[in-house]
Amino acid sequence: MPREDVMKWIRQQFMPHIWCPGCGLGIAMHALLRALTSLGVDPDKTVIASGIGCSSRMPGYIDACTLHTAHGRSLAFATGVKLVKPELTVIDVMGDGDCSAIGGNHFIHACRRNIGICAIVLNNNIYGMTGGQASPTTPVGAIATTAPYGAVDPPFDICRLAIGAGATLVARSTIAQPQLCETLIKKGIQHDGFSVIEIMTHCHTQYGRKNKRARPFDNFNYFKEQSVMKAKADGMSKEELADKYIIGELFCETDVEEYTKKYDRLIDKMVRRSI
Numbered sequence: 001m002p003r004e005d006v007m008k009w010i011r012q013q014f015m016p017h018i019w020c021p022g023c024g025l026g027i028a029m030h031a032l033l034r035a036l037t038s039l040g041v042d043p044d045k046t047v048i049a050s051g052i053g054c055s056s057r058m059p060g061y062i063d064a065c066t067l068h069t070a071h072g073r074s075l076a077f078a079t080g081v082k083l084v085k086p087e088l089t090v091i092d093v094m095g096d097g098d099c100s101a102i103g104g105n106h107f108i109h110a111c112r113r114n115i116g117i118c119a120i121v122l123n124n125n126i127y128g129m130t131g132g133q134a135s136p137t138t139p140v141g142a143i144a145t146t147a148p149y150g151a152v153d154p155p156f157d158i159c160r161l162a163i164g165a166g167a168t169l170v171a172r173s174t175i176a177q178p179q180l181c182e183t184l185i186k187k188g189i190q191h192d193g194f195s196v197i198e199i200m201t202h203c204h205t206q207y208g209r210k211n212k213r214a215r216p217f218d219n220f221n222y223f224k225e226q227s228v229m230k231a232k233a234d235g236m237s238k239e240e241l242a243d244k245y246i247i248g249e250l251f252c253e254t255d256v257e258e259y260t261k262k263y264d265r266l267i268d269k270m271v272r273r274s275i
């Protein structure tokens with residue numbers, strides 16, 4: 001893919017970005033830009049919403065129709081946009097805190113509605129932007145500023161949460177598999193329903209340095225070693241899969257009607273009834 005085609009999506013006027021050197025968010029953003037480029041979507045018909053956080057700065061750097069909303073509320077904005085203009089491509093970028101803590105309720109309800117939005121969850125296991133507080137995905141025993149002796153609460157598995165709540169395409173990758181990130185984001189954008197693409201990334205600044213992964217590369221190697229493709233994982237025991245990230249497409253259902261289509265049918269019916 002020609003570099004210039006990908007670069008066209010970047011708002012150069014907002015460079016340099018705010019991310020720490022080596023942050024995994026750059027790899028995730030590049031995968032998103034390659035996905036948009038290869039799908040050939042029109043930037044004027046592509047809406048990318050986000051909440052607040054390091055990960056949520058991403059849409060601001062992308063030259064599409066972007067919405068930087070309130071912490072945890074981006075899915076509410078994205079839902080409004082999709083309902084009013086179902087023909088638009090709507091993507092929502094969230095951090096793990098954004099998605100599963102303050103925005104947890106929006107997330108489960110967007111899943112159950114099966115609205116045509118591609119939710120990209122950038123999971124770095126921590127609140128990066130605000131100084132490394134524990135999030136609902138911080139692993140048990142990991143050190144955070146609000147868990148100096150190690151986190152106690154069992155973490156959410158974002159993908160299992162999404163499947164349980166009704167999302168119809170759920171997939172995971174890590175920043176150590178950038179090509180897979182791109183493939184899954186493309187699938188998510190093309191899916192006619194609510195898709196959740198979780199990308200495991202790192203915050204070496206706030207999480208890594210307290211948890212023996214201080215250098216960006218330590219995190220890249222960690223994700224590479226800990227990732228197992230779904231097909232291989234299916235033949236492994238629970239013990240073998242402990243602490244592993246199952247990656248690839250985890251769940252897909254295509255026979256559930258997308259939310260705005262259901263709404264359109266209802267509107268047609270009510271209009272016919274009133275004539």
Ligand SMILES: Cc1ncc(C[n+]2csc(CCOP(=O)(O)OP(=O)(O)O)c2C)c(N)n1
Nearest residue numbers: 052053054055071095096097098127128129
């Ligand atoms: C209503 C509200 N509560 C709290 C905050 C402070 N805040 C900003 S970003 C953030 C956490 C971000 O963590 P996450 O969503 O995981 O994204 P990351 O920075 O790790 O990418 C918090 C608590 C806020 N901006 N608004």
Ligand code: SF4
Nearest residue numbers: 019020023054128203
């Ligand atoms: S604080 Fe963490 S998540 Fe935020 S830019 Fe730095 S490394 Fe990335």
